[in-house]
Amino acid sequence: MSARQEYRGRRLGLTSLTVAAGGLLASLICVAFSVLLWAIADANNSVSARRASRTALVEAGSMKQLLLDLETGQRGFVITEREPFLQPWRAARAAYPAKARRFTESATSQEQRRTAEQITRDVDSFLKDYSVPLVQMVRRGDPAASGLEMTAEGKRRVDTLRAEFDQYMTDERAQLAERTDAAGANSHQAVVAATVGLAASTALVTVFTVLQHRAVVRPVRGTAAAAEQLAGGDLGVRVPPSRVAEIGALGTSFNSMAASLQDSRRRIMESTEAVHRRTARDLHDGAQQRLVSLMIGLRLARELVPDTETAATDLLDQSIDNAQTAINELRELASGIYPLVLTVKGLVAAVKDLASRCPVVTVVESKDERRISSTVESNAYFVVAEAVTNAVKHAQASRIDVSIEFGDVLRIKVADDGIGGVGKSTAGSGMTGLTDRVAAFDGKLTIDSPPGDGTTLLIQIPVPA
Known part of the structure; x- marks a missing residue:
């Protein structure tokens, strides 16, 4: 990859990417907490509404009991005409104003309040228009007080009031159940929304972490590894382009530096x-x-x-x-x-001349032989010469095979049948020099040297058109 090759897509700024991800995460968290706060407020309102409904039911029950006390006291008095039996009626009549006020004020809706006011008026009418006159008639000894007409009138009024109380309490219980169901549904929706928000936040954090690793951590590690290779003498190493602007600028600078060093060494x-x-x-x-x-x-x-x-x-x-x-x-x-033969006849002839002077049997084979750049020829020749010299001095080889193949890439293979065991850690300065020569021309040198099975060097150097 060329040092000057750039990523032509739109690059993302690391700062803008971080700000965008942070803003989105903050928005999700705010939404999740807002939903939770709304759920808490709704739950509190629901609790208050249920408490108010229970209070309304209690006050309605108390009013209904007051009506029963009135009816029971007056009936006992009518039957016995004795004042002690009238005591519950007196107590209920005395407590009526306060209980009527509390009953009306405890209504939980406008409709229920209108119903409570109607019930209060009906109770008040029962007391003033029927119960009090009935008691007075009994005290006067009026026989009509215990007559069938008065008894039927009282029963009709009480039954009507009981029905009103029952309907009022039924409606209040229905509202209580509805509020309870609505509160449960709202709480469920809030939990679901908060869960979705938190899950989305977690997913966003995960995605951003993965993206950060791929866009920042991995390229930085790659650049560090490339810098280590560069420090080791491999000037052909390059850093791939990145869509993140800052990382891309770092890679471009690194590649420019490596290319400059490589050009300088060339x-x-x-x-x-x-x-x-x-x-x-x-x-x-x-x-x-x-x-x-x-x-x-x-x-x-x-x-x-x-x-x-x-x-x-x-x-x-x-x-x-x-x-x-x-x-x-x-x-x-x-x-x-x-060697003069390198200038006059080219790489293959120079290598064959080298092989003829080698104390170890050296066989040279070539394919698609042609003349190439004199600089590439000279460097390739000296790489082969150094490899052959190393095989003669250190490999204890009895045969060396050299293969030269021309094309878009010059491929040279130098193989011996020596003791092997040569690696980057054990290779000396001579092998480092070979690597430097090859790397100076964007080439690559690989070593395959299993212990006891010889050594093979593969040199690949791009050939300019």
Whole structure:
């Protein structure tokens, strides 16, 4: 992934995301608590209403009992014409004004209040228009007081009042039951609403936690791991883009830094390779040619000196050998710095030349051979050379196989049949150098080295079109 590749979708600000989630969570909590407070207030109102209904029922019962006391006292007095039997009637008559007032005031609705007032008027009429005159008639000794007409009138009035009281109390009990049912339904709805609100809040917290982990924690951990790889020398590591603006900016900065370091190392290596090529060329065209000319001159001088001059001929022969040795060493040095065959014939030819000089049997195979960038060729060659050298020095190998495949990606495999057991923790500076070379060109180097089963290095380097 390119360091300059950016996420083209709309990015989310971490601050705005946090504020939005916090605001939504606060709103849900406020709604849930508002519903709970409403449920509590409704429950309190329901309790007050039920208490008022019970009070109304008690006062209605008390008024009904007062009517019974009036009716019982006057009947006993009518039958016996004795004043002691009139005592309940007197007590009920004395208590009537206060009880009538409490009964009317305890009504729980306008309709019930109108009914209570009507009942109070009917009781008042019973008392003033029937009961008091009846008692006076008995006291006067009027025989009509115990007549059938007066008795029927009293029964009719009492039955009517009892029916009114019964209807009033039935209506009040119905209102009480309705309020109880409504309070229960409201409480149930409040509990459901509060439960839904709390569940939604919990779900929101869970979703936000997961989102935060995916959008923030995981990318930050990935960036930390990428930074660790970068510190270990892997300059090809990149951080994927993020939709969170701050994390995306962090990733973009990291990728730009890694790309800059990689470009800088590539330029340094390209400059170094250029110096190596120039040095090898200068050694080949300069010092090596002069040594060759010197050796030719020494051989010509040797031919001119008679064999009888043993001291001179021995000195010349020794000088010729030294010159040849110097030429060979210089040629080897130049080849180590930058082999001429790499410049002239390319990567495969240079690797085959390397294999021909290797003390261990080395087999080179290639596929779709072609010339590629000189910088990539030189780095690939030195990677192979270092891998072969490591196999010869440390792997105790008897055979080395090198496979080179050209394409959009240059794939090189170096495998030996040595002792294996090479890993990142056990690899030395040479292996680190190989990794750096490959990483400088966006490449990848992997090692497969099971103990006792040889070592295989796979090098993959993108080839510019």
